[in-house]
Each structure stands twice: as C-alpha cells, then as structure tokens.
Amino acid sequence: MEKKIVTRFAPSPTGFMHVGGVRTALYAWAWARKNNGTFILRIEDTDKAREVEGSIPHIIESLKWLGITWDEGVDIGGPNAPYLQSERLSSYKKYAQILIDKGYAYADPYSEAEVAAFRAEAEAEKRAFLYRDHRPTTTTPWDGTTSLRFKVPEIKSYTWTDAVRGELSAGVEALDDFVLIKSDGYPTYNFAHIIDDLEMGVTHIMRADEFIASTPKFLSLYEALGIVPPVLVTLPPILAPEGNKKLGKRDGAKDILEYRKEGYLSEAMVNFLAFLGWNPGGEVEIMTPEEIVEAFTIERIHKSGAMLNEEKLLWINKEHMKRKDSASQLEAIKPYMSGYGDELLMRLLPTIIDRINTYGELASIEESEFRFFIARPQTEVERVLFKDDEPHVALRHLTKVKELLETADFSSPEAIKATIMPYAETEGKGNVLWPLRMSLSGQEKSVDPFTICYVLGKDEVFARIDAICHTLRS
RNA sequence: GGCCCCAUCGUCUAUCGGUUAGGACACCGGCUUUUCAUGCCGGUAAGCGGAGUUCGACUCUCCGUGGGGUCACCA
Numbered sequence A: 001m002e003k004k005i006v007t008r009f010a011p012s013p014t015g016f017m018h019v020g021g022v023r024t025a026l027y028a029w030a031w032a033r034k035n036n037g038t039f040i041l042r043i044e045d046t047d048k049a050r051e052v053e054g055s056i057p058h059i060i061e062s063l064k065w066l067g068i069t070w071d072e073g074v075d076i077g078g079p080n081a082p083y084l085q086s087e088r089l090s091s092y093k094k095y096a097q098i099l100i101d102k103g104y105a106y107a108d109p110y111s112e113a114e115v116a117a118f119r120a121e122a123e124a125e126k127r128a129f130l131y132r133d134h135r136p137t138t139t140t141p142w143d144g145t146t147s148l149r150f151k152v153p154e155i156k157s158y159t160w161t162d163a164v165r166g167e168l169s170a171g172v173e174a175l176d177d178f179v180l181i182k183s184d185g186y187p188t189y190n191f192a193h194i195i196d197d198l199e200m201g202v203t204h205i206m207r208a209d210e211f212i213a214s215t216p217k218f219l220s221l222y223e224a225l226g227i228v229p230p231v232l233v234t235l236p237p238i239l240a241p242e243g244n245k246k247l248g249k250r251d252g253a254k255d256i257l258e259y260r261k262e263g264y265l266s267e268a269m270v271n272f273l274a275f276l277g278w279n280p281g282g283e284v285e286i287m288t289p290e291e292i293v294e295a296f297t298i299e300r301i302h303k304s305g306a307m308l309n310e311e312k313l314l315w316i317n318k319e320h321m322k323r324k325d326s327a328s329q330l331e332a333i334k335p336y337m338s339g340y341g342d343e344l345l346m347r348l349l350p351t352i353i354d355r356i357n358t359y360g361e362l363a364s365i366e367e368s369e370f371r372f373f374i375a376r377p378q379t380e381v382e383r384v385l386f387k388d389d390e391p392h393v394a395l396r397h398l399t400k401v402k403e404l405l406e407t408a409d410f411s412s413p414e415a416i417k418a419t420i421m422p423y424a425e426t427e428g429k430g431n432v433l434w435p436l437r438m439s440l441s442g443q444e445k446s447v448d449p450f451t452i453c454y455v456l457g458k459d460e461v462f463a464r465i466d467a468i469c470h471t472l473r474s
Numbered sequence B: 001g002g003c004c005c006c007a008u009c010g011u012c013u014a015u016c017g018g019u020u021a022g023g024a025c026a027c028c029g030g031c032u033u034u035u036c037a038u039g040c041c042g043g044u045a046a047g048c049g050g051a052g053u054u055c056g057a058c059u060c061u062c063c064g065u066g067g068g069g070u071c072a073c074c075a
Helices: A019-034 A055-065 A089-102 A112-124 A189-199 A210-224 A256-261 A264-272 A289-295 A310-323 A324-338 A342-355 A359-369 A378-385 A393-407 A414-429 A429-441 A449-456 A458-473
Strands: A004-008 A038-041 A105-107 A148-150 A156-160 A165-172 A179-181 A204-208 A231-233
Touching: A004 A019, A004 A179, A004 A204, A019 A038, A019 A055, A019 A204, A019 A231, A019 A256, A019 A264, A019 A289, A055 A204, A089 A105, A089 A148, A089 A210, A089 A342, A105 A264, A148 A156, A156 A210, A165 A210, A179 A189, A189 A210, A204 A210, A204 A342, A210 A231, A256 A264, A256 A414, A264 A289, A264 A310, A289 A449, A324 A342, A324 A359, A393 A414, A393 A458, A414 A429, A414 A449, A429 A458, A449 A458
Parallel strands: A004 A038, A204 A231
Antiparallel strands: A105 A148, A148 A179, A156 A165
C-alpha cells in the first residue's frame, strides 16, 4: 500500500495573504485532495516581532473563501496538535537536545552586533557571508540565553532531486551554521519546519523557489537527525505585472480578500491562480476547482515564473460568471441592484452579465446603464424625438409597432425581435427602431429595443409608447 | 561579488527530436446589433545568441547573454 500523501500550508501570521501565498496553499491542497491525502494548516509564528494581530483569522477566512479546506489545523486541531509553532516549543527543544548530544549544535558565543560586523565585512569584500568561518573553537554549554546554532556535520556540496526542477545542486557556500533556536527561545523557520513536517508526517513540501538556496542547509540537518526528507516541490515565482521582479507586498500584491471585495468569484480566482504556474496541457482554460484537483499533477508545475495578469483574471471571472445558473447570478447581483424586483432582475440578468466582468462593477454602472428600467427621463425623450423634423413619421412607425406588439410573444427578446424586424426591414431599421427605443428608454445609448421591451414587460411598453404618441400628436 | 534557478508571440502557455510552432488574454479588422456590450469570423505577433550531438533540433549538451533568487537570531 502506498504511503498516504500529507501536505501542508504553513504561513507566518505577518499580515494578509496575497496571491503568492494562496497559490502555494492551493497547490498543496490540490495535491492532497487529488490523492485522498491529508492537508494541514500550520501557523509558523516564531517571529514574535513581525507578527501582526488578526492575521490568523484573516488567513483562515481567505482560504475558506477559496474553498481550500484542511483536515488538520490551528482552528480544528487534529492528531498532531498543536498546529501553532509557538505551542510546540517542547518538540523543538527535544530535537535541539538530540543535536547537542550528537555534537551538531552549539551555543553561539557572539552577540548580534558581532555577527553583524562579520556580515558587513563579508559584504564589503563582496563575499558571501558564512558564519562557519567564525565558528568558535571552544564552546560552552547552551544555557538558553544565547542562540543555538547548528554545526554542519560535513561541509560538502549537495545534489538533490526536486519534483519539479529535477536535479538541483549547490556549492559549499550554501552550507552554513544556521540558528536553530533564537535567543528569545523560539526556533527559526529553518529548524521548526523540519521538526514539524517530521512529526506531522508531511510527505510533500510545496514552496516557492526562494528556498532553493537554503535547501542544502535543510538537507544537512535532515542527515544530522537521520531523517529521510519529504519530496521537495519547488513552485515557480509569480512576477509583478510590470518589470520582472518577484511579486511581493511592496510591489502591490493585493490582499486576496480584496478580490472578493471587488466582486470576483472564488472559483475564478482558484482557476486563475492554478494556471499561474501550472497547466493541464490541453487547450481548456476555464476549469472548476473540482476539475483542477482532478487534473492536477506535480509533473505539470512549471519551472519558470509567470507575471500576474489581471486582465486575464477579469476574463476568467467573466467566463465563470457566464457559467453560473441564473439563480445564483441573481443572488450575486441583488446586493448591487437594490430597488429592482426579482422578476425584473431575472429578465435583466443576461443583459447585465454580458456587460460586466465582475459583479463588483455593478457598483459603478448601476446608475447610468440600467437606470432607464426604473424611470425614463421624459424631457430627454421629447428633446430627442422632436429634434426630428418629421415627428409624424415617428408617430406612424410607433403606431405600427404598437400594433405588431399587440400579438407579440414577450417571452424573450428574440421573439419580440422576430415580430418587429419584418416591418423594420421594409421601412428602414433606423427610422423604426430609433423612435421605438427612444420612446421606451429615453436614452440614445442603451441595449437594443427588443431587450428593453422584454425587460419592461408588455404593459409598461404600451404605457410608454402611448405616452409618447400622445405627445407627438399634440 | 559568491552560489543557485530560469529562458516559445506584449502577457499566460501547448510542444516531451520530424508541426505551415497550436491555443488563450490583450490589440487590430469584419459580420451581427440604428449605438454600446455580448456573440461569431479573421488578422498582427514567438523559439535570446553561438557552438556541438543528430539524417533532422524550440526540444538534448556546452559556452555566452539576459532576467530572477539567495548569502538574517524573516519566513
């Protein structure tokens, strides 16, 4: 029997989640789900100085919005609880002691200022900084008041296999005595994640490519502890829309919940993020989260980075909107369309969906584009219609159109169109359809007159035509 | 600067030695719509450079070049 797949997403609570973090979570989640495995949400809160109040609930809400669910985690517990690193200090101490006993860890005799000076020196000489160049010859027992450093057992170059990148390697410069436990008693990421992944049985580690450089350190630690490392899955970077730098918060990476606020669909967001670094291989671009999980494979994760393209996101969102059934479209639109009845909105729905990329856009166009459905501005109707130097022509057409509409089928814009067009074709479309739309909407630019008739309904259409005919006669 | 990673249209990508290098976004044009939007049809646009391997390279190897990452008591 195959080993059960266990993946995790382990963010630090230092603020909101942006697309980079969410994409990592998404891939780890998809891989676990695809294999009926376990997905864990762990919080890496070992840097108390950078911690931002409220981050954890925010992270949880972000993941939940996207439909990324976990089997074990901070909020729900699980067999490997706790899932908050600050509550797992005893584990780190245990393994730290093992390393000390093996002679693979020692108390750092230098102050932070001294280490900083070493680093400045290396930088000035354009050299990579290596702490082990300053490794003390004699060590005192670690009493917990200083940091505890890993003593790399063997300085060598590493070659390892990455599930995405294939064979990777690094020179000996990548190997150094790094801090295991900080002087404040908390472990570093470098140490903690290895212990947690071991204790939680994690089989696959998904993370972005900035960790390639530190992989030899991890490998050395795995060896020192006699651990078989999990499968390493390196994700490609997400690049900022302009320039070629990696997308980060300071390059305008948005809070993922900002997209929700803007009216994006979560499944569109998942679709977009999934394709930013992965591709199923065919020509299908619109997929549901379920389809993505089904199609997801590590082999098809890309090596090279991709730029964030919000225009594509907009298009993906529109495609997902169009695929929704009308009932859920209606529910999504309602908050933006107060004052419109459900029945009216249902008829208006196709017109609205055609014109927007996100539901959120309705917040800005509601007043201008769909206003005529509530009340047409009478003075505007007259101003335009009477500009025509032959109002009796308009009157003749409206009278005829009204006659046609008496027997028209109002069940769809197409049906109405089929009724009116034969007449319009013989009389000149512009001459006929123009006064019709003006009399109904009072707007020069709006949807086609057939849709207007359909949306307004028979009674309202007749009332409006009658009113304008009356004015034209007098 | 050391170490490392990456490289197909403007952007996201398909191709896993033999293709007129395909699709999508964006852009441009046409049709439909009296206008807008949608929809449909069409168009512009790509293998970073140089060696090598091979009957044959976008695809494999090497060297350049370019971009990125990393060199924390941050993750």
